[in-house]
Amino acid sequence: MITMRASWTLVVLMAANVFAFDMSDLDMQKVVSGGAKLAKVVGGLSDEQEVQVGREVAANLAARYGLLQDPTKVQYVNLVGQAIVGHCERKKIQYHFGILHTSEINALAAPGGYIFITQGLLESLKDESELAGVLAHEITHVVRQHIVKAIQQANLLEAGQDLAAAAGQDVSRYNQLSDFSINLLGKGLSRDDELEADKLGTLLAAKVGYDAYGLRRSIETLAAKEHADLFLAHFNKTHPPAESRLQAIDQAIKQSHLSSSGQRLPERFARRLSVLTR
Secondary structure, three states: OOOOOOOHHHHOHHHOOOOOOOHHHOOHHHOOOOOOOOOOOOOOOOHHHHHHHHHHHHHHHHHHHOEOOOHHHHHHHHHHHHHHHOOOOOOOOOOEEEEEOOOOOOEEEEHHHEEEEEHHHHHHOOOHHHHHHHHHHHHHHHHOOHHHHHHHHOOOOOOOOOHHHHOOOOHHHHHHHHHHHHHHHHHOOOHHHHHHHHHHHHHHHHHHOEOOOHHHHHHHHHHHHOOOOHHHHHHHHHOOOHHHHHHHHHHHHHHHOOOOOOEOOHHHHHHHHOOOOO
C-alpha cells in the first residue's frame, strides 16, 4: 500500500541540482544505420555497457528528430524526471532527459537512462502530474531493463568481443546492439513490458507525491484524439490499445489503494511550458 502525501520533493523541485541532457555527451559522428546482422553469444550487459549502447541510440534519435534547444523547458523536464529518479529502484546510472523537436506524439526510453519526450506529446499534456506519469513510465522501462532483457532473450550480444574492455573506447563495437535497440523502439516493446511500465510508472509517480491519475489522464486524452491526429500513428503502433492500458493502471491504483490527493501542479506546468519553440 502506498499512502499519498504532499511530497517535499515537489515543493523544492525547481531548486534541485540535476544532470541535464547534454548534446556533447552524444557522438553524432557515430550514428548507426540500423538493421545490422547480429551475432550470437551468451552473456549480459554491465551498466557501463548498457549506457554505451544507450548513448548510440540517443545519438540516433537526436540526429533523426533534433533536440529542442530551449534551456528553460529542457531544465524543467529534467527537474521533473530527476525528482522521479530519486524514488526509483535503480539509481546507479545517470539519467538524461531530452525533448525531441517533432510534432510526433511519443516518449522513448533508450538503454542506460536516456529518456526522450517529443514536443508533440508535451503539447498534449495538461499538468505536471501528467508529465510525471509519462516520464515515470519511461523510467520504469530503464529500471526494469526491458530492452536489455529483449537483447538477452534474443541472444544477440556480439560474439568474440570483450565488451567490458571496449566500453568507453570503441563505440562502434556497440553498433549492432544499438541497431537492435533502435529497431525495437521502432516496432515497440512487448505488450507485457508496456503494461508493466504503466502500472509501475503510476505507482512511482504517486510515490513522489504526484496525482496517481496523471498517466491515466494523458492516455485518455490521446485516446480521444487518436482518430483525428496523424501524429499519433507511430505511438498507437508501438503501444497496446488505450483500453488495455487504462485497465492495467486502474488495477494498479485499486490494489495499492491510491487516490487523487496527489499534486497536479497545472500552473507551474503552464508557466514553464506555455510556449514551446517550433
